[in-house]
Amino acid sequence: MVRWLKTLTCEAGTWDRTSVQTTRGEAGAMLDASLGNNFSHNTFVFRGFPELQKHRRLLALPFSASYLSVLLGNSLVVYVIRSVESLHSPMYLLICALCIVDILMVTAIVPKMLLSLLFDRDEISLAGCLTQMFFTHFLSSLESTLLLAMALDRYVAICQPLRYTEIIGSSMFVKLLLFTLVRSGSIMATLVGLAGSLQFCGSNTIQHYYCDHMALVSLACDSTDKSNAAGLAVIVCFVGVDIPLIFLSYMKILSVVLKAAVADEDRWKAFHTCGTHLIVMMCFYLVGSVTFLSHNLNLPIPTDVNTFMGLMYILFPATVNPVIYGVRTKEIRSSFFRIFKHRKKMIKTVKVSPAGKQQA
Numbered sequence: 001m002v003r004w005l006k007t008l009t010c011e012a013g014t015w016d017r018t019s020v021q022t023t024r025g026e027a028g029a030m031l032d033a034s035l036g037n038n039f040s041h042n043t044f045v046f047r048g049f050p051e052l053q054k055h056r057r058l059l060a061l062p063f064s065a066s067y068l069s070v071l072l073g074n075s076l077v078v079y080v081i082r083s084v085e086s087l088h089s090p091m092y093l094l095i096c097a098l099c100i101v102d103i104l105m106v107t108a109i110v111p112k113m114l115l116s117l118l119f120d121r122d123e124i125s126l127a128g129c130l131t132q133m134f135f136t137h138f139l140s141s142l143e144s145t146l147l148l149a150m151a152l153d154r155y156v157a158i159c160q161p162l163r164y165t166e167i168i169g170s171s172m173f174v175k176l177l178l179f180t181l182v183r184s185g186s187i188m189a190t191l192v193g194l195a196g197s198l199q200f201c202g203s204n205t206i207q208h209y210y211c212d213h214m215a216l217v218s219l220a221c222d223s224t225d226k227s228n229a230a231g232l233a234v235i236v237c238f239v240g241v242d243i244p245l246i247f248l249s250y251m252k253i254l255s256v257v258l259k260a261a262v263a264d265e266d267r268w269k270a271f272h273t274c275g276t277h278l279i280v281m282m283c284f285y286l287v288g289s290v291t292f293l294s295h296n297l298n299l300p301i302p303t304d305v306n307t308f309m310g311l312m313y314i315l316f317p318a319t320v321n322p323v324i325y326g327v328r329t330k331e332i333r334s335s336f337f338r339i340f341k342h343r344k345k346m347i348k349t350v351k352v353s354p355a356g357k358q359q360a
Contacts, residue, residue: 041204044129044216046122048113048209048307060117066315067110073322074099077332084335090168091153092332095325098146102318105139108132109210109314116209126196129211134192136210136314140288141184141238143317147281148242149176150325151249158253187230187237194227207303212291212310239289246281250274280317280324287313 052059081087081096109132115121124132156167191213198220208215217227254274290301291310301309326332 040126040198041200041219042126043123044126044200044204044206044211044219046113046116046124046209047205047207048311049304050207051304056117060114063110063117063311063315064114066319067106067114070106070315070318071103073326074103074318076336077322077326080326080332080336080339083339087331087335090173091150091157093173094146094150094153095329095332098143098150098321098325101139101142101146102321105136105143105314106318108135108139109311113209113311124211126200129206129216130192130196133195133211133213133216134188137191137213137234138184138188140314141188141234142180143284144238144242145176145180145184147284148246151246154253155249159256183237187234191227191230191234194230198222198224198227208307208310210310210314215310235289239285243281243285247278250278276324276328280320284313284317287316 047053049056049059077099078096081092112124112132153168157164160167195213195217198217199222200219201221203219206212206215206219213227214231217224217231220227257274287309291306291313
């Protein structure tokens, strides 16, 4: 009888411990699930070019060279336009604004990327990521608007020369500035706001070297329908509106120039100039659209290729724009040589002292 009671007591104790452990396990699982649903990452890690991680420090060399060329080329064009009073006309001021936007846009991503490549500083906070995202896409949209404004400026100058001063003036620049700020600011603020409202409870690894919109949104663990719709709206507002207007403007310009040109050389020059501008613009819009829509359309693009395209979308136009709109523009090129000769003459004058003249 006593042995039976001890056995019963042991079984009861074992049942109680098992029950308690089971209850605790279920409670822990429920707690973990609850935390998983409410938890959101505040820090993210960049992992661009995953196949080239062993050679990441070597990647810093071409990107550093590209960044320096962007700073040097665009700063030089800005300096020339600012220094020469005859270049203070709408067309050259738009080129100057384009160069400034290129410098700011590249600076928004490349220094952080170089720190990541050289010193393994891959982390970025959610607030920092959203800030970088806003400025990157905002400045990119500004560039799109400036390219459109430059195309329309050339259209009016060539196709409506008698009305140029009437159409293109200070009031037009104010309207353009307000239009640009309202359009780009409102759309990009909405884009970033929707991305910032998402929960990131899964992976915190961004498969890129800067906070691209869809690269971050793809990490969300809740519905991204609104963010996807906002991304498509950006493509429609900028690519769907700006590209047709730019293309039609250049086609009209080319038509007028080819009719007016007498020599074949002049026609080839006009075709080559307009064609070069269009090719650079199409590369800018095409690469940007593909990288922006790659996640929306589930395009099977390798991570390395997508990262490279996203960086070229920022770096390529900023690198070639000083050549396309600076070196190849006769007025800017001649103004640069005049400034260079003037500076060189001043340096020689300073070096030759009165004592040196007497000895000579």
